[in-house]
Amino acid sequence: MIGLGVMGRNLLLNMADHGFSVIGFDKDSQKTGSLEAAATAGTVVKGVGSLESMVQQLQVPRKVMMLVPAGKPVDDVIESLLPLVEKGDVIIDGGNSHYTDTLRRVKYLEEKGVHFMGMGVSGGEHGARTGPSIMPGGNERAYQHVKPLLEAIAAKVNGEPCTAYMGKDAAGHYVKMVHNGIEYAIMQLISEIYDILHKGAGLNNDELHQVFKQWNEGELQSYLVEITRDIFLQKDDITGNRLVDVILDKAGSKGTGKWTSQDAMELPVAVPTIDIAVAMRTISGYKAERVEAAKIYANTVKPFSGEKQAIINQAGEALYTAIILCYAQGLAMLFQASRELKMDIPLQDVVKAWRGGCIIRSTLLKDFYTAYSNNPQLANILLDGPLAAIVQQKLPGLRSVIVTAVQQQVPVGGLMSALAYFDAYSTERMSTNLIQAQRDYFGAHTYQRIDKEGSFHTEWGA
Numbered sequence: 076m077i078g079l080g081v082m083g084r085n086l087l088l089n090m091a092d093h094g095f096s097v098i099g100f101d102k103d104s105q106k107t108g109s110l111e112a113a114a115t116a117g118t119v120v121k122g123v124g125s126l127e128s129m130v131q132q133l134q135v136p137r138k139v140m141m142l143v144p145a146g147k148p149v150d151d152v153i154e155s156l157l158p159l160v161e162k163g164d165v166i167i168d169g170g171n172s173h174y175t176d177t178l179r180r181v182k183y184l185e186e187k188g189v190h191f192m193g194m195g196v197s198g199g200e201h202g203a204r205t206g207p208s209i210m211p212g213g214n215e216r217a218y219q220h221v222k223p224l225l226e227a228i229a230a231k232v233n234g235e236p237c238t239a240y241m242g243k244d245a246a247g248h249y250v251k252m253v254h255n256g257i258e259y260a261i262m263q264l265i266s267e268i269y270d271i272l273h274k275g276a277g278l279n280n281d282e283l284h285q286v287f288k289q290w291n292e293g294e295l296q297s298y299l300v301e302i303t304r305d306i307f308l309q310k311d312d313i314t315g316n317r318l319v320d321v322i323l324d325k326a327g328s329k330g331t332g333k334w335t336s337q338d339a340m341e342l343p344v345a346v347p348t349i350d351i352a353v354a355m356r357t358i359s360g361y362k363a364e365r366v367e368a369a370k371i372y373a374n375t376v377k378p379f380s381g382e383k384q385a386i387i388n389q390a391g392e393a394l395y396t397a398i399i400l401c402y403a404q405g406l407a408m409l410f411q412a413s414r415e416l417k418m419d420i421p422l423q424d425v426v427k428a429w430r431g432g433c434i435i436r437s438t439l440l441k442d443f444y445t446a447y448s449n450n451p452q453l454a455n456i457l458l459d460g461p462l463a464a465i466v467q468q469k470l471p472g473l474r475s476v477i478v479t480a481v482q483q484q485v486p487v488g489g490l491m492s493a494l495a496y497f498d499a500y501s502t503e504r505m506s507t508n509l510i511q512a513q514r515d516y517f518g519a520h521t522y523q524r525i526d527k528e529g530s531f532h533t534e535w536g537a
């Protein structure tokens with residue numbers, strides 16, 4: 076393992092716990108020393124400060140994984156490894172690299188006879204140590220060398236490992252990118268529901284904890300709902316108040332959500348809830364301007380007058396439906412990208428790998444798994460019969476919550492985008508006939524007709 080930071084160190088210790096002899100490299104002797112000290116008794120874990128020494132001690136074909144920051148560090152590590160590895164060896168990048176970088180690296184290293192695999196890992200620090208979701212892609216023969224290791228260290232659901240081969244070339248990193256896009260979208264939806272219940276319905280942190288606790292015990296059971304439940308109880312060491320209330324409302328990002336939106340536009344495929352989640356993090360950064368605008372427009376949430384429990388119930392239905400619509404967008408993107416980029420991504424295995432260990436794990440994944448088991452070529456999970464029945468039953472809650480939130484001035488762009496996606500996707504005849512007429516009017520862009528084949532142009536207004 077190269078890079079003994081948060082992820083590398085924990086993943087390596089996880090491998091050792093499963094009986095694999097491992098060796099970690101870091102320039103920092105403190106990191107190599109503390110790695111050995113943290114190893115479980117009886118496991119074989121070595122920390123070294125020389126890359127040469129690390130590579131020499133590996134069995135052939137060598138399996139070298141790196142967990143370093145995406146971008147130049149990955150290229151630097153590859154260049155330092157090249158004089159040390161041989162044909163047939165496998166280099167794995169487990170970080171959040173952009174898939175186009177991975178494509179470039181796969182080609183570069185294949186020319187030298189070295190296999191390069193891009194592999195998504197999700198689950199954060201704890202997941203890496205105890206069982207993450209792992210999304211490997213690249214050369215399938217190279218994957219066979221690491222399959223037993225990955226299956227051993229991955230999270231398990233019903234005894235099955237939350238990992239599978241994600242497809243050719245950069246498929247592993249592509250799947251991880253879309254995973255993170257869905258992660259952004261679900262986090263945005265949860266934060267909007269929090270706004271509705273907190274500012275609108277006046278629930279305090281203890282009440283919010285109870286609501287999320289109850290939701291996490293039912294159909295909304297998921298990692299993100301679970302951690303949100305716990306966040307409301309966390310005390311601030313400095314003030315003694317709840318920590319969530321003293322955290323500045325400016326969201327950070329490392330870029331994977333933005334990459335998902337950018338790539339969706341390129342394909343093209345519609346992922347409006349991911350787009351809006353990225354945009355809302357951007358708007359959150361305009362703190363000073365927002366403070367000024369709030370004064371000008373006297374923008375404050377108007378308290379709800381309705382019964383609290385009714386709003387809580389509707390909010391639960393709205394969140395559940397909108398979350399399904401986020402997965403629908405992300406999975407439809409993978410379906411389309413797999414075809415366009417010829418990656419052969421098996422969607423059934425993607426949702427299998429996401430069932431446990433990762434940030435977007437949820438009880439819903441088992442329904443998606445069933446949907447893809449019945450039809451591996453399903454273009455959109457909204458076309459699956461049982462899932463369509465769930466969406467139809469829960470949709471009124473989403474509509475009602477949006478109406479209430481709009482009237483009470485709670486910004487709910489994520490919820491609205493999910494509903495807009497659904498309403499457009501399930502509309503037989505959209506209003507885009509008018510857009511075609513306008514395009515032809517001002518730019519002679521032509522249009523198609525509903526009653527005849529071919530392309531037509533009209534001299535409008537003549």
Ligand SMILES: NC(=O)C1=CN([C@@H]2O[C@H](COP(=O)(O)OP(=O)(O)OC[C@H]3O[C@@H](n4cnc5c(N)ncnc54)[C@H](OP(=O)(O)O)[C@@H]3O)[C@@H](O)[C@H]2O)C=CC1
Nearest residue numbers: 078079080081082083142143144145148151170171196199
């Ligand atoms: N943290 C998380 O929850 C998750 C992170 N990821 C991804 O995993 C990757 C690693 O993340 P994380 O472990 O959090 O990062 P950290 O910053 O904790 O660790 C990165 C490690 O890489 C080392 N490193 C940096 N540059 C080089 C280099 N050129 N050569 C050798 N080693 C280098 C660093 O050493 P030094 O400090 O000495 O420079 C450090 O030990 C990233 O791509 C990240 O996006 C993926 C899933 C979850």
Ligand SMILES: O=C(CO)[C@H](O)[C@H](O)COP(=O)(O)O
Nearest residue numbers: 197198327328329330331434
């Ligand atoms: O990959 C991850 C989880 O799956 C990381 O935690 C991710 O980098 C977080 O992204 P951001 O910092 O952009 O919110």
